[in-house]
Amino acid sequence: MRSLLVSFSRILFSFLNPHGSLKLSPASKVHQLTLVKQRSSSTELPMPTDLVNYWQGVFEAQGVPEARASSEYIVSYVLEAKTFQSLRADHLSKPVTVQQLFRVQELSAQRLNRMPIQYIIGEWDFLDLTLMMRPPVFIPRPETELLVALVIEEFQRKMKPRGAEHRDLAAAEASQYPMILEVGCGSGAISLSLLKKFPKSHIVAVDKEEAAVSLTRDNAIRLRLQDRITILQHDILANHSFLLHHNPVDIIVSNPPYIFKDDIASLAPEILSYEDPTALDGGEDGMQIITGILSNTPHFLKLYGDVFLEVDPRHPEMVAEWLRIHPDLHLCVIATHKDFCGKPRFLHLQKG
């Protein structure tokens, strides 16, 4: 019994010191003793639930946000399950292996360095898609799912024209396989979700960054959607010659970089240290890419075409003001939609 305790303590010691420099709080030390006591009577390796509890304690002690969720994601990933809840009973009822224990330690050390969990496990769900994630490409946020839902709603509304709303039959038919341009595709979350929903659509997805273009391409291939998407590395603020080969589109959609320059420094360490600043920084007033997109609508967008944008809650008024001094664009704000927190987050504009 004594040798069992000693060997488990050794394993535990190394797994308690993922950095060597990590200082554990007194609470974690108490937890360490409890864990040894609980497990030493049966086996020298911890059970998955003990491991989750343990790393949750370490993350909490070190001020890592979403400590429980982070710990559960890491342990379930190492045990090859999507979520901790989906782990089968036979997994939960036997101790982890030494390899699994060290893999959890390795990934947890990354989390202690504030790497987002999405980069650690290398994938993330967006609507009904599982997308690969790679730093520094922007990690899709839950509110962007609402942006996609708005685009889908608008398509579906146009597919069922009635009475006075029925502009013309050709437009209604075209809306069944709309041509779409996404500016700033990142991991491909928006474009690929729309392609999945609209099996006849074609999308042109552009991004300034090579890492984003390459990740969108890899995700498109993984989801077998590569035949209906044209992915281009392009800066929307540069000339638009890239679109000379493409017809104007029915829809432009974008979740552009829209953070005000002064707000960038106050973002969480997860974002500041790992995500590409190009994906976030919208310039002094957060409007740089937004106005870049709107200024290009004469070249990109069909008459009666729609623009859907995710923006900062201060932007809807600023965009309306900006459009007042750019009447030549013939764009009008159709609606502003709120996010989960009730903040004005999405703009629907139309050309006509």
Ligand SMILES: C[S@@+](CC[C@H](N)C(=O)[O-])C[C@H]1O[C@@H](n2cnc3c(N)ncnc32)[C@H](O)[C@@H]1O
């Ligand atoms: C907030 S991220 C959105 C990514 C993805 N659409 C999503 O919602 O998860 C903004 C994206 O715009 C790209 N971007 C920034 N400036 C750009 C520009 N001038 N032209 C094209 N893309 C740009 C960034 O590289 C980044 O991938």
